[in-house]
Amino acid sequence: xxxxxxxxxxxxxxxxxxxxxxxxxxxxxxxxxxxxxxxxxxxxxxxxxxxxxxxxxxxxxxxxxxxxxxxxxxxxxxxxxxxxxxxxxxxxxxxxxxxxxxxxxxxxxxxxxxxxxxxxxxxxxxxxxxxxxxxxxxxxxxxxxxxxxxxxxxxxxxxxxxxxxxxxxxxxxxxxxxxxxxxxxxxxxxxxxxxxxxxxxxxxxxxxxxxxxxxxxxxxxxxxxxxxxxxxxxxxxxxxxxxxxxxxxxxxxxxxxxxxxxxxxxxxxxxxxxxxxxxxxxxxxxxxxxxxxxxxxxxxxxxx
Numbered sequence: 664x665x666x667x668x669x670x671x672x673x674x675x676x677x678x679x680x681x682x683x684x685x686x687x688x689x690x691x692x693x694x695x696x697x698x699x700x701x702x703x704x705x706x707x708x709x710x711x712x713x714x715x716x717x718x719x720x721x722x723x724x725x726x727x728x729x730x731x732x733x734x735x736x737x738x739x740x741x742x743x744x745x746x747x748x749x750x751x752x753x754x755x756x757x758x759x760x761x762x763x764x765x766x767x768x769x770x771x772x773x774x775x776x777x778x779x780x781x782x783x784x785x786x787x788x789x790x791x792x793x794x795x796x797x798x799x800x801x802x803x804x805x806x807x808x809x810x811x812x813x814x815x816x817x818x819x820x821x822x823x824x825x826x827x828x829x830x831x832x833x834x835x836x837x838x839x840x841x842x843x844x845x846x847x848x849x850x851x852x853x854x855x856x857x858x859x860x861x862x863x864x865x866x867x868x869x870x871x872x873x874x875x876x877x878x879x880x881x882x883x884x885x886x887x888x889x890x891x892x893x894x895x896x897x898x899x900x901x902x903x904x905x906x907x908x909x910x911x912x913x914x915x916x917x918x919x920x921x922x923x924x925x926x927x928x929x930x931x932x933x934x935x936x937x938x939x940x941x942x943x944x945x946x947x948x949x950x951x952x953x954x955x956x957x958x959x960x961x962x963x964x965x966x967x
Contacts, residue, residue: 664810664813665810665813665814665816665817665895665896665918665966666806666809666810666812666813666917666966666967667691667809667810667812667813667815667816667965667966667967668689668690668691668692668722668723668724668809668919668965668966668967669689669690669691669723669809669812669965670687670688670689670805670806670808670809670812671686671687671688671689671805671808672686672687672801672802672803672804672805672807672808673685673686673687673801673804674797674798674800674801674804675797676793676796676797678786678789678790678793679789680733680786681731681732681733681786681789681790682731682732683729683730683731683790683793683794683797684729684730684731685712685727685728685729685794685797685798685800685801686727686728686730686801687725687726687727687728687801687802687804687805688725688726688728689720689723689724689725689726689805689809690723690724691722691723691724691964691965692722692723692724693722694722695716695717695720695721695722695723695725696723696724696725697713697716697717697725697727698724698725698726698727699712699713699727699728699729700726700727700728700729701727701728701729702729702730702731703777704731704787704790705729705731705787705790705791705794707791708729708790708791708794708795711794711795712727712729712794712795712798715795715798715799715802716798716802719802719806720802720805720806720967721917721967722917722919722967723809723967729794731790733786743779744778744779747776747778747779748773748779751768751773751776751779755767755768809967812965813966813967816962816965816966817896817897818896819959819962820892820896820922820959820962820963821892821893821896821897823955823956823958823959824889824892824893824959826955827885827889827929827952827955827956828886828889830948830951830952830955831882831885831886831948833948834944834945834948835882837942837944837945881932881933881935881936881939882936884928884932885929885932885933885936888925888928888929888932889929891925892922892925892929892959895918895921895922895925896922917966917967918966918967919963919964919965919966919967922963922966923960923963923964926956926959926960926963929952929956929959930953930956930960933949933952933953933956936949936952937949937950937953
């Protein structure tokens with residue numbers, strides 16, 4: 664499946680007295696680079712969530728953000744941890760002694776201090792338990808977003824390959840007559856420069872030059888590369904992006920690097936074609952090909 668590395672998805676799960684949101688953003692990157700922004704209370708869920716991402720995506724810089732909210736109107740069993748409170752008071756006293764002008768801790772500061780409040784473990788346990796399923800939902804939407812963008816990029820690339828085929832078809836009939844005319848001019852110049860030389864020798868030199876400027880091989884390779892690009896860009900839609908979220912598939916082999924290699928090959932064959940050009944029309948066609956290849960290459964950089 665052709666996927667862009669650019670995508671966005673968000674998923675929210677409402678629980679009793681709390682809610683959890685996972686937001687995924689991805690952009691292009693040579694490799695898979697995953698960064699997390701997770702509250703300390705949910706940090707224990709990060710390794711499992713990271714495994715889900717790496718098992719699903721192959722390339723891209725992915726930013727994952729987890730947010731939670733606890734309904735203040737919901738009565739949650741909570742109490743102070745006396746030992747944690749004593750340690751906090753001792754530390755606060757030590758700081759105040761060293762820095763008399765320091766602002767003392769407010770009640771809200773104390774209640775928000777990690778470890779001071781206990782009894783909310785059930786709520787956070789529920790949030791951590793819901794995180795993997797919510798991540799699957801977010802990944803499903805992210806893949807769908809990347810697939811839609813990939814389909815648009817694939818259509819644009821196929822449009823450029825069609826233009827290249829049209830250009831090749833336009834200059835193909837020009838090549839034999841251009842080569843013949845160039846050989847004739849070369850023969851005349853050789854006769855003038857090598858007055859008295861044997862005619863057979865001149866014909867051999869002209870024929871040898873004709874072999875050197877033959878571009879049949881470059882035309883064949885360009886056609887093969889264009890066919891392969893179209894094949895990769897026309898891959899069928901992965902049903903996992905359209906089906907239920909429970910059918911999340913393991914990542915497929917990315918095609919972005921293969922397409923990038925084909926862009927290099929197209930450029931190489933086009934350069935060779937240009938070096939063998941013997942007419943202005945062919946040279947102009949080669950310039951058009953290089954513009955189309957560069958346009959495709961820029962878009963291929965965004966494909967997984």
